[in-house]
Amino acid sequence: MTVLENVTVNPAASEDWTLDGGVLWFKRGEHDQLRSEREVASAMNALGARFITITAYQLPGAEGFRLEYHWDIEGRLLGFAFNIAGSTPDTARIESIVDLCEAADWIEREVHEGFGINFTGREYEPLLLREGDTPGMNLREEVKK
Amino acid sequence: MSYEIPMGPYHPALEEPYKLDMVCTGETVTDAKLHIGFNFRGIEHLAETRNYIQVIALMERVCGICSFIHTLTLCQAMEELTGVTPPPRAQYIRVAMGELERLHSHVLWAGIAAKLMGFKTMFMTCFALREKVMDVLQAISGNRVNYSMNCIGGVNRDVENPLALVEMVNDLEREMVRTIIPIFTTSSTARSRCAGIGVLTHEKAIACGVVGPVARSSGIAQDLRRDAPYAAYGEMEFDVPVEQGGDVRARLLVRALEIMESCRILRQALSGMPRGEINIGDTKLNFRTGTATSRVEAPRGEVMYSVSWKEGSRNPSRVHVRTPTFVNMPSVRWMVQGARLADTPLIQASVDPCYSCTDR
Numbered sequence: 001m002t003v004l005e006n007v008t009v010n011p012a013a014s015e016d017w018t019l020d021g022g023v024l025w026f027k028r029g030e031h032d033q034l035r036s037e038r039e040v041a042s043a044m045n046a047l048g049a050r051f052i053t054i055t056a057y058q059l060p061g062a063e064g065f066r067l068e069y070h071w072d073i074e075g076r077l078l079g080f081a082f083n084i085a086g087s088t089p090d091t092a093r094i095e096s097i098v099d100l101c102e103a104a105d106w107i108e109r110e111v112h113e114g115f116g117i118n119f120t121g122r123e124y125e126p127l128l129l130r131e132g133d134t135p136g137m138n139l140r141e142e143v144k145k
Numbered sequence: 146m147s148y149e150i151p152m153g154p155y156h157p158a159l160e161e162p163y164k165l166d167m168v169c170t171g172e173t174v175t176d177a178k179l180h181i182g183f184n185f186r187g188i189e190h191l192a193e194t195r196n197y198i199q200v201i202a203l204m205e206r207v208c209g210i211c212s213f214i215h216t217l218t219l220c221q222a223m224e225e226l227t228g229v230t231p232p233p234r235a236q237y238i239r240v241a242m243g244e245l246e247r248l249h250s251h252v253l254w255a256g257i258a259a260k261l262m263g264f265k266t267m268f269m270t271c272f273a274l275r276e277k278v279m280d281v282l283q284a285i286s287g288n289r290v291n292y293s294m295n296c297i298g299g300v301n302r303d304v305e306n307p308l309a310l311v312e313m314v315n316d317l318e319r320e321m322v323r324t325i326i327p328i329f330t331t332s333s334t335a336r337s338r339c340a341g342i343g344v345l346t347h348e349k350a351i352a353c354g355v356v357g358p359v360a361r362s363s364g365i366a367q368d369l370r371r372d373a374p375y376a377a378y379g380e381m382e383f384d385v386p387v388e389q390g391g392d393v394r395a396r397l398l399v400r401a402l403e404i405m406e407s408c409r410i411l412r413q414a415l416s417g418m419p420r421g422e423i424n425i426g427d428t429k430l431n432f433r434t435g436t437a438t439s440r441v442e443a444p445r446g447e448v449m450y451s452v453s454w455k456e457g458s459r460n461p462s463r464v465h466v467r468t469p470t471f472v473n474m475p476s477v478r479w480m481v482q483g484a485r486l487a488d489t490p491l492i493q494a495s496v497d498p499c500y501s502c503t504d505r
Contacts, residue, residue: 021225022222022438023438050354050367052447053472055451055463055465068451072367075371075373076373077373077440079438101354102354103354103475106471106472107467139190
């Protein structure tokens with residue numbers, strides 16, 4: 001049984017998934033194919049899962065960011081976390097999934113504006129929340145201070 | 146020849162701060178772009194500066210209609226982080242408040258839809274009906290908008306005599322069956338304004354990831370109250386109305402049927418409310434380090450909160466809010482394509498957008 005079949009049958013019995021804080025988190029191993037956000041999006045599309053959102057966190061110091069992609073399948077909330085290095089839009093980059101998942105459009109734009117993360121392979125204009133301004137970064141620790 | 150029609154940023158029909166730039170050929174809309182953020186408030190940032198009591202009051206202000214749902218979702222996440230479980234009576238009160246909020250939201254929407262259709266009398270009827278629901282919300286909570294009902298581990302106020310409220314629910318249901326649903330479903334004017342208008346196909350609804358009544362009226366049978374039950378919903382019997390049309394009429398029908406189902410749930414919650422405590426009292430709260438995520442079915446669809454905490458801190462380190470309008474509104478672009486310009490205000494209203502939520 002594959003890691004994805006597990007989640008539709010009994011994820012609690014699988015070593016590939018762990019339940020924490022109300023989310024079934026996917027534990028990435030060396031053997032699996034879900035190593036990028038785009039591979040996850042393709043796999044979730046194939047399973048008929050519904051994209052919910054991306055939650056971004058700034059990691060301490062200069063460690064970069066953690067992006068958590070949430071999907072729903074039959075009422076189960078799935079989480080896939082990806083860490084990205086860098087601190088500026090030029091260096092903090094991750095591939096966009098908008099071409100695979102239209103529902104991710106606005107949240108990618110919002111994360112881009114809030115944290116200055118660059119989702120590559122897509123257009124941002126006009127800005128979603130601060131039209132006419134530069135990307136906001138209003139959720140970055142250094143800006144908040 | 147095509148031309149552009151801007152609608153907004155203070156939307157003339159919906160009186161909300163957003164802008165829809167439509168490209169038209171003659172009377173027909175060929176494409177549209179939606180702009181939001183005119184009243185963006187930065188509430189997620191503010192939440193990080195508030196302690197675990199203050200943040201509940203803050204998040205109650207995310208939405209002016211579903212303020213209870215927002216604090217419920219937040220409190221459920223914080224309960225996960227503190228390891229506390231609300232008593233059964235609190236869970237039933239949460240269901241009752243959630244359904245009363247759904248009733249007042251759906252009836253309010255019906256009134257606005259009636260106004261946009263040109264049914265001014267129906268607008269007044271709907272708002273008179275909504276007023277009755279608001280009276281009950283005020284009788285329970287002491288407030289008409291921000292109810293201050295939820296706390297970590299339960300609710301702040303009891304429902305003194307739940308059975309006395311059942312009659313109000315019956316009254317509301319009678320009025321819906323006698324007046325509002327027949328007019329919306331049988332009137333030729335309503336039919337001509339709604340049927341086949343603003344269609345969101347099943348395939349496009351899936352692609353856009355829409356939620357709530359917008360999804361259910363495009364044939365997607367999803368409802369967190371049934372699929373991932375919270376509070377006392379696992380003990381309630383109800384149906385999830387689904388329509389296949391994807392047009393304004395389908396969205397109207399789904400909400401009308403949901404009003405009936407809310408009445409059904411309310412009767413069960415009020416008559417079966419167990420005795421006992423309504424919260425965990427003065428128990429000391431110890432937040433663990435980590436993130437908890439909670440989801441609730443608001444009147445407009447799924448609300449999701451991710452709340453992060455560091456042990457020993459009084460404030461959350463991050464609160465992320467995903468509101469239903471944030472995912473439903475982009476689908477308007479597809480709904481208005483091919484529509485007559487005159488139908489676009491009603492099409493946008495049929496999503497029941499909330500810009501207080503969106504510009505959180």
